[in-house]
Amino acid sequence: MESIKVFAPATVANVACGFDIFGFAVDAPGDEVIVKKRNDKQIVITKISGDEGKLTLDASKNAVTVPIIAFLKKNGIEQGFDVELHKKMPLGSGLGSSSASSVAGVFAVNEILGKPCTTKSLLPFSMEGERIACGSAHADNVAPALMGGFVVIRSYNPLDIFSVPTPSELFVTIVHPDIEVNTKDARHILRNEVSMKNTIAQMGNVAGMIAGLMQSDYDLIARSMVDFIIEPVRAILIPEFWEVKHAALEAGALGCSISGAGPSVFAFSKGQSTAEKVAMAMKTAFEKASIHCNAYVSGVNIHGPKVIN
Structure with a gap:
């Protein structure tokens, strides 16, 4: 195999009560990534689309290629690649944009090399992409993007x-408003003491969320989607957040909260038709x-990244 095209999904982190x-x-x-073998050892970003020119073409500083470089070094593989990155979601959206790029890149290289x-x-390796993108190797976006489904970082x-x-029947609605929330700002305003x-109360909701998901107990999921610690602080960064949350609940959502650091807002619903109304x-x-x-509007993606050509 000389080239491959891979899709990696957006993610919702925190999920109300489960911060980090x-x-x-x-x-x-x-995000979509196209990876092609080279005849040398270089890792070269040949094209980026959908980023409005904001992302660097320097392979040592881009979240899509840093994991590839780490993967090749760790496994002693001397193979170069050309990499095209096609951003299919907004940057700084609270949807794990850098995580999707990180996962797509290293997953593609692993596939093209025969797994x-x-x-x-x-x-x-994917977490190293997060480190270069936002300064910290968090896994709450990278892990679900790579593994699919709902994950817990214990x-x-x-x-x-x-x-x-x-x-x-659990469906998610994600709404991304055309506003900007800086992830570092969203983390900086959080209180150091709780x-x-x-x-x-938060621990009870975390336990309730896990039990509700495992038992398909939608009422328990709804009761557990309460964030006493993060949401009240970060909501001030998202105009109309409380009005949007109220609208979601009035339309039949099980619960509604901030996706990651925002500004995207997500809601869980039972059934696709309700999720579309929400x-x-x-x-x-x-x-x-x-x-x-x-x-x-989407179900929970249980597959993670996939080859699309």
């Missing part, structure tokens, strides 16, 4: 990640404030 430990993949949007590594073992040292089954009362309600709430937005 929960994440799941969706069907759309996502010398298991998919899950590609995770540490520990970073040692790295311990596991998957949780999700109900077949009250015992809120910690206990999408319309959330879009309308944003647009009443003259904020343009895009909406996506």
Whole structure:
């Protein structure tokens, strides 16, 4: 195989109560990468589209190629590649944009080389893409983008990640407003200390979310989608957030919260038709404030990245 084209999905991290430990993949949007073998050892980014010229072509500084370089070095593989990156989602969207690029790149190279590594073992390399993109090797976007489904990061040292089954009728609505939230700003405003009362309540919701997903208990999922710690602080960065959340719940959503660091907002629903009604309600709430937005409706993507040619 001389070339390959791969899609890697967007992700929702935190999932209300699970700050930095929960994440799941969706069907759309996502990133596409085309990787072609070279006759030398160089890793070269030949093209980037969809980024409005914001991303670097320097392979040592781009999230799509840093994991590839780390993967090849670790495995002692001396093979060069040309890499095309096609961004199919906005940057800084709260949908794991850099994670999708990181996963697509290293997954493509592993495939084109005949799968010398298991998919899950590609995770540490993918995390290096996150490190270069946002300064910290978080896994709550990278892990679901790579593994698919709903994942829990139990520990970073040692790295311990596991998957949780999700109900077949669980659908997600994602609405991305045309506003910008800087991830570093969204993390900087968080409080360093949390009250015992809120910690206990949050722990209860984390446990409730896991149990609700595993038991297909939609009412328990809904009751557990309450974030006492992060959402109240970050909501100030997203205009009309509370109005959008109210609209989602009124339209039948199980719950609604911020996707990652924002500005995207997501909602869980039982059934695709309800999720589509929720999408319309959330879009309308944003647009009443003259904020343009895009909406996506998807099941939980259990497959992760895939070869598309």
